[in-house]
Amino acid sequence: MAGFEDFEGIEAASDFSPGAQVPLSGSGGQTAATQALASAAYRDGGFEKFLKANEGASLKPPRLSLFEPNLGEAFSRAVQVRLLGGARGALIQSFGIEPQTVVEHCLAATRIRKDRDTKLTVIMVIFGLLFLPGTLLWLLAFQLRRMIAGAQDKRMGAFGMAAMVALGGLAVLFMLKLPFDGVLAYYLRGMLIAPVIGWLWAKQVCERTAKMLRGQWEQLLGGGGLGAKIPEAVPQDPGDAGAERIRLGLAKLRAEQASNLVYYAGPKGILGMGTRWGSWQLAEELVPKDPESEINPFRSWDVVRAIYDQLRMLERSPLHTGGFPKPSVRHWIVSPIAExxxxxxxxxxxxxxxxxxxxxxxxxxxxxxxxxxxxxHYLGVQFVLWDGQLVITLMITVTVLHHTLRIEVTGHALGPVHGLFFDKPKAKTKTVSKGVKFWETKTVNQPLVETQEVVRLAARAPLTWFPPVLDFLGGKMTLPEPFGLRHAWADKPWRHRFMADDALRAATPVLRVVHAAALRVLEENGCNTDQFGARSNALSGSIPAVEPKKADVYDA
Known part of the structure; x- marks a missing residue:
């Protein structure tokens, strides 16, 4: 991959693989959320709606709109550089998805486009470079059209149409009334015709690739779960530095995904887990059960360890019902950062x-x-539901200040991936009036790749081997920071009734398990649990009617 530098500081701790292997994405991480995010790498068209899905994402304006990338090209490039780049910053964990799978699909989509660009470059050399004056004239005409009509608009208006017709008329007049004879005359005529022949050939190449990309896009959203094919990630020889960098980058991504350090950003909540929507606190004085004796010394970790053991059995139930799936119970270190x-x-x-x-x-x-x-320190119990669309995390912390023991349970919810990622490819059609029965309409198919799109792809093709130059001319997508694939495109779960119900229902049993485990530790160490038990019963009675709040937004 061009532009990737050697990774420093990635020792055996982060290189978990025994050697050069083909990264497989057809594993257990193929969830709806993972596939929806991965499908963005294969998409075409503009990305205005895509940018609106996240206010932090933006597009650097192109210097020449003819080189502007489409959605799939910009997304693939941005994700690869951000997640595999040698100089990249730290990432936020993506709970509920496998970020490696998304990166692999970005690499696979880039490889498909690279094969297309190789063929387009050959066409540009034969029909473009050898007839460079005519090619430049055609490119200038299309650049003028894009400047008049806009990069995405198909209509130019009366002025734009008149200008293009005038330019076409001058070109035809030039070919018919040449002031030269001989070989030069044939070349001048050919320099205007040859690019058109090259365009016809390039159109076929672009249409085949577009069908292939759209096929991958549709299969991912249809639940096909096809693995990404990235043979360039397997070193072919000991000196294959490019493949080794990709392999190490994927290993670094897996290691960072498994980190137990998360970041708390105020009203934004814990990055990657969502905002805090509920908080329940049990705080009472530590009093010995026997007034004539003292409490056996114990530490917060003893209470946390007992809670941990009990939370691991949440999926067990006295009744043979569906109940909880097996949760992920982990110790987390939460680091505060600015909003x-x-x-x-x-x-x-x-x-x-x-x-x-x-x-x-x-x-x-x-x-x-x-x-x-x-x-x-927080002890977290996490449920990944709805094929990765909903991530429920309940965080437990135990503190002891003077004679007061406080056990706090907070609820975090990360909603589904934005609905824009679930849009399937649609056939390009147009509704027109019939010629004779003009009061009736008919639907006609439009070309999958239009004329201006073929020209754009052919113009970009020779520069794909120099990504920084292409970024400079065509612009690039900027991802929101601090960046994590999952939380960057998450929607609110409270708009989906069943998802909201699942988040609210999980709080009650978890809270009761936490209190039961803590009370047992207190009794074993000679503490009076009457006040703790009364407070626990009061919380248990009020929590079933809990509603989601903005717990991190204090009205002060």
Whole structure:
């Protein structure tokens, strides 16, 4: 991949694979959300609606609109550079999807377009470079048309149409009334005709590729789950540096996805998990059961460990019903960042191994960093539902300040991928009036690749081997920061009734399991649990009627 640099600092901790392998995307990560995001790499057309789906995404304006990328080209390029680039910043975990699968499909779509651009480059050399003056005249005409009508508009208006007709008339007059004879006259005539012949050939190449890309697009959204074919990611020899960089980039992506460090950005919630919609707190004084004795010394980690053991059995039920699927129960370290932060950084040091905070450091944070600055420990139970469309995370933290034990449970919900990603390819048709029965209409098929699109692809083809130059001339997509594939395009879950119900229903049993485990630890260590039990019963009675709130937006 052009523009990728060697990765530094990726040792055995992040290179989990035994050697050069073909990355397989047909694994368990093929969910609806993953496939919807991956389908963007194969799409065509403009991306105005796509940019509206996320206010943080933008497009750098092109210097020449003839080189402007379409949606699939811009998305594939942006994702590859952001997730595999040698100088890329830290990523936010994508819960509910496999980001590696999305990147692999971006690589596969780029390879398909690269094969097309190779053929178009040959056509440009034969029919364009050898007849360069005529090619430049044709490109100038199409550039003028795009300037008059806009990159996406098909109609130029009366002035634009008159200008194009005038230019065409001058070209025909020039061919008929040449002031030269001999070989030069034939060449001058040929320089206007040869690009047209090349365009016809290029049109066939573009249509075949467009059908292939649209086929992948439709199969992904149809649940086909086809794996991405990226043979360029397999080193062919020990000196194949490009394939090795891709392989290491994918290994780094997998390691960062498995990190247990997340970031809390104020009203934005925990990045990757969604905003905090509910909070329940159990806080009472630690009093010995026997007034003549003292409480057995215990630490916050002892309570957290007991809660962890009980949460792992959430899928068990006394009744033979559907119930909970097996949840993911993990220890998390939450690091605070500013709401408008443009980047995050991964910690380094002896407490970190392969982007993960080590166990001894997790215990230390849990027991010691409960007040003031610094990272905080949370125990999280996460449900990935609706084929990755809904991610429910309940975070538990235990703190002890003076004689007060506080157990707080907060609910986070990450909604479905924006509906724009689920639009399937549509046949290009047009409704027109019939010639004789003009009061009736008929639907006619339009070309899959239009004339101006063929010219755009042919003009871009020779520059695809120089991506920075193409980005400079045609512009590029800028992704929102801090970037994570899943949360960047997530919608609100509360607009979907069943998803909202699932998020609300998960809170009650989790809260009761947490309280039961904590009360057992308190009793084992000689604490009076009467106040804790009364408070727990009050919370259990009120939580079934809970409604989603903006818990991180304080009215103060």
């Amino acid at each position: 408008g932060a443009s980047s995050v950084s991964r910690p380094e040091g002896q407490e970190v191994e392969g982007y993960r905070i080590k166990d001894f450091e997790i215990q230390r944070i849990c027991n010691e960093q409960q007040f003031g600055s610094g990272n905080r």
